[in-house]
Amino acid sequence: MAYDVCVVGGGPAGLAAALAAAEGGLCVVVLEKDVRLGGALHYSGGHVSGAGTRAQAAKGIADSRAAHWDDIQRISMGTAREDLTRLSVELQPGTVDWLEDLGVEWDPLTPRLVFGHEPYRTARTVHTSRMAVPIAEALERAVAPHVESGRIEVRLCTPAASLVVEGGRVTGVRTDSGDVVEARDTVLATGGFGHNPELFRRYEKAPLVTSAAPGSTGDGLVMAVEAGAAVQGEGAYLPTFGGLPPEPGQLRVDWVHRPHLVAPERKPWEIYVDQAGRRWINEEEPSIDRKERVLVTIPEMTFWTVFDAQALRESRPMILGMSAAEVDAAAGVRRGITKADTVADLAERAGIAADGLAATVARYNHATSMGREDDFGRRHRPAPIAEPPFYAIENHPVTLITFSGVDVDVDLGVRRPDGSVIEGLHAVGEVIGAAAFNGNSFCSGMVLTPALALGRLLGARLAGAPQPEIPNHQQPTHEEQH
Numbered sequence: 001m002a003y004d005v006c007v008v009g010g011g012p013a014g015l016a017a018a019l020a021a022a023e024g025g026l027c028v029v030v031l032e033k034d035v036r037l038g039g040a041l042h043y044s045g046g047h048v049s050g051a052g053t054r055a056q057a058a059k060g061i062a063d064s065r066a067a068h069w070d071d072i073q074r075i076s077m078g079t080a081r082e083d084l085t086r087l088s089v090e091l092q093p094g095t096v097d098w099l100e101d102l103g104v105e106w107d108p109l110t111p112r113l114v115f116g117h118e119p120y121r122t123a124r125t126v127h128t129s130r131m132a133v134p135i136a137e138a139l140e141r142a143v144a145p146h147v148e149s150g151r152i153e154v155r156l157c158t159p160a161a162s163l164v165v166e167g168g169r170v171t172g173v174r175t176d177s178g179d180v181v182e183a184r185d186t187v188l189a190t191g192g193f194g195h196n197p198e199l200f201r202r203y204e205k206a207p208l209v210t211s212a213a214p215g216s217t218g219d220g221l222v223m224a225v226e227a228g229a230a231v232q233g234e235g236a237y238l239p240t241f242g243g244l245p246p247e248p249g250q251l252r253v254d255w256v257h258r259p260h261l262v263a264p265e266r267k268p269w270e271i272y273v274d275q276a277g278r279r280w281i282n283e284e285e286p287s288i289d290r291k292e293r294v295l296v297t298i299p300e301m302t303f304w305t306v307f308d309a310q311a312l313r314e315s316r317p318m319i320l321g322m323s324a325a326e327v328d329a330a331a332g333v334r335r336g337i338t339k340a341d342t343v344a345d346l347a348e349r350a351g352i353a354a355d356g357l358a359a360t361v362a363r364y365n366h367a368t369s370m371g372r373e374d375d376f377g378r379r380h381r382p383a384p385i386a387e388p389p390f391y392a393i394e395n396h397p398v399t400l401i402t403f404s405g406v407d408v409d410v411d412l413g414v415r416r417p418d419g420s421v422i423e424g425l426h427a428v429g430e431v432i433g434a435a436a437f438n439g440n441s442f443c444s445g446m447v448l449t450p451a452l453a454l455g456r457l458l459g460a461r462l463a464g465a466p467q468p469e470i471p472n473h474q475q476p477t478h479e480e481q482h
Contacts, residue, residue, distance in 0.1 A: 003029045003153075005462055006173050006183035007219060009161045010449060011039020013429025014189030015139040016455030017462075022151040024463020029181060030152060031173060033159035034215050037143070038136030040191050046132030047114065048452070049125045049445025050092035054100060056111050056124060064123050065089050070444045071120045074287070079236065079439025083410045084450075088437060091453040092445075094468055096126060099452070102138040104128060115262055116240075118289035118444035125444045132448070140195040160190075160219060160395070163227045163425065170227065170260050170424040184306070184359055184463050185424055188414070189455065192402035192430040193218025195251060203404040204237040207300055209246060210395040211254050213244040220431040221406055227425065230407040230417040233435030237404070238442065239301055239397025241292050245336040253398050257321045259305060260286060261395075267380045270318070271364055272395075276357025277347065279364070282376035289441065300396040304350055306361065318393065327391070328479035336394035350392040361385050401447050403440075405433025412458045426462075428455050 007014045010032030018028045032039075051068035068089050068245040072080055100106070110126040111121045128134045146152040164172040164180055169276045172182040193199040194212025196308040199221070201208070225231065242261045260266050268283040280303070281294050295301050305318070311323045319327055319337075331339035332349075340346035343361050348352040365384035367374055374381065406427040408414055429451035437446040458470045 002182040002184070003027050005029070005182065005185050005187060005459075006031065006181050007187045007189055008173055008223075009187060009189035009191060009429070009431070010034070010037040010154065010156075011191055011429065011451075012135065012139065012454040013028070013431075013451035014039070014187065015143060016452045017187050017189060017420075017459035019090070019142055019146070019151055019443075020456045020459025020461050020465070020468070022146040022459075024460055026151075026463045028146075028152045029183070030154045030174065031158045031181065032154065032156050033204070033219070035156055037140050037154065037156070038214060041132040041139075043211070044132035044448060045129045046448065047125050047137055047445045048092075048096055048127065049120075050094075050096040050098065051089070051122070051124050051246075052093040052447065053096040053111070053124070053126070055096065055106055055126050059111060059123075059407060061111060061123055063124055065093070066109045067119075067122055068092075068124060071122070072437075072446065075120075076439030076441040079392065079435070079441065080443070081361060081436045084408075084454075085437050085446075087410060087457075088450040088453050091457060091468055092367055092449045095449060095456065098456075098468070101137065102142055104134050104138045111183060113268045113371050114444040115265065116288065117292075117444065118287060121280040129265040136304050138203065160223065163223050165227050168423065170177070185426060187458065187462075188220035188224060188406060188425070188427040189429045190218075190220030190429050190431050190452075191216045192209075193221060194399045194402050194407070194435070197251065200399070200402070204232055204402060205401075206237055206239065206397065207401060208251060209243060210251050210399045211243070211253050212399055212401070213240060214252075216402070218252060218402075220427065222425065224406045224425070224431075225415055228416050228422060229414045229425075231322070231404055232407040233404040233433035236297075236433075236435035236438075236440040237402075238440055239290050240393040240400050241288055241293055241295060241397070241443070242303075243398035243448035245394055245396050247335055247392055253396065257319050258398075259393055259395055260317050260320050261291075261305075264314045269315040269382060270305040270307035271360070271385065272303050273306055273352060273353060273357060273360055274303050275300070277360050279360055279376065280373075282378045284378055284380050295397060297383030303351055303395050304392040306357070306385065306390070306392050306394060308385045308387045308390050310383055311385070311393060314382075318391075323395070331391060338392045338394075339389045341388045346390045350394065372460040401430060401434040403433050403435040405431050405436070408432050411461065412454060426458055428458050
């Protein structure tokens with residue numbers, strides 16, 4: 001049987017595309033390698049953003065798509081793709097409202113500003129109280145009637161192995177079992193590669209410590225490149241700032257218990273040192289974006305927070321979700337948490353250069369005790385690092401999303417290195433790389449929301465149906481149009 005559309009990947013982008021295509025009258029098959037639909041939604045924080053949503057209106061928040069675009073330009077320093085990002089920003093308010101229509105209920109504390117990365121100027125990010133799981137559930141409910149009618153066929157536990165190319169056109173997908181699924185159009189919606197160390201080193205050129213979904217192994221990227229596709233977004237990688245190392249033999253970081261490093265929410269008592277024992281930034285720097293950018297200059301992007309017993313006792317939690325007593329009990333047991341009675345022993349146990357750490361702590365303590373200016377301009381220095389035992393928490397750059405991906409045109413057709421489009425092949429979601437909408441930065445909601453918004457748009461286009469509508473209350477003003 002030949003299908004109208006074969007969607008590879010049953011995550012947010014793939015399900016949104018399949019729904020829109022089926023609603024437009026097409027016969028769709030979804031190939032999903034996992035035992036369930038939803039993909040990365042089962043691991044995502046579920047942040048979505050849009051300017052001019054019903055959720056904002058309910059809170060009296062005035063916003064515009066022009067303001068959203070300006071925020072992305074500011075945060076990304078102009079590095080996001082203008083064509084795709086403007087298109088997505090236009091559709092995102094309707095996408096947020098559409099999720100509500102599907103039964104998704106937002107956390108009552110949202111829309112809000114998100115400070116885990118450089119924040120927007122306007123509160124436009126919403127999420128649920130259960131991360132992204134309710135979005136997965138809502139999409140699965142929406143798909144169910146089309147499955148019952150035969151308009152959508154879902155094949156779980158069906159990994160795709162390669163694309164079938166005939167005469168320069170993609171005509172289907174070959175699965176791991178060797179079966180060929182024929183389709184007029186193929187949509188790659190397989191997510192990123194944040195759980196594939198080899199691909200991560202190749203394209204992001206960085207060590208991998210991940211909180212990405214285990215299924216994010218880059219299957220779609222590999223298949224597309226094998227079929228002649230170009231890659232976009234290389235060189236845009238930026239890490240999320242700081243996370244405990246995974247346990248031996250694992251890739252996934254403990255994202256529930258992570259060091260509390262966000263300066264606006266907590267004044268630091270500790271210092272940050274690299275492998276040589278040297279400080280490298282003002283620990284109370286308010287911009288997480290600046291911290292992330294300096295972090296990429298540190299060897300292996302690995303650093304330690306160093307503090308003493310007084311800091312553990314008197315500061316706000318050093319590790320989210322862990323009390324001071326729990327941090328102390330985990331030292332020497334949990335990988336990445338170390339304590340010792342002397343700074344020299346701490347350095348040896350943690351893997352930090354002993355001479356460098358001793359010199360750094362001594363210099364910091366002298367300046368703090370004497371009231372002298374700090375080397376990095378830090379002002380919050382409540383006490384020297386002097387009361388044993390001493391502690392070090394090892395921090396790694398954490399990968400939430402991957403920035404490189406399959407190159408596409410504004411219609412989401414996959415492009416070759418010469419700019420020509422591979423007929424019959426399309427890509428949407430994180431498989432095209434987060435850099436398309438974030439550039440060299442993190443903009444709140446600008447991975448999941450574009451995946452949903454452009455997935456819907458692509459499915460409608462393949463069906464020749466009208467694109468997702470922009471509700472009347474979101475129509476551009478005269479100023480936005482000009």
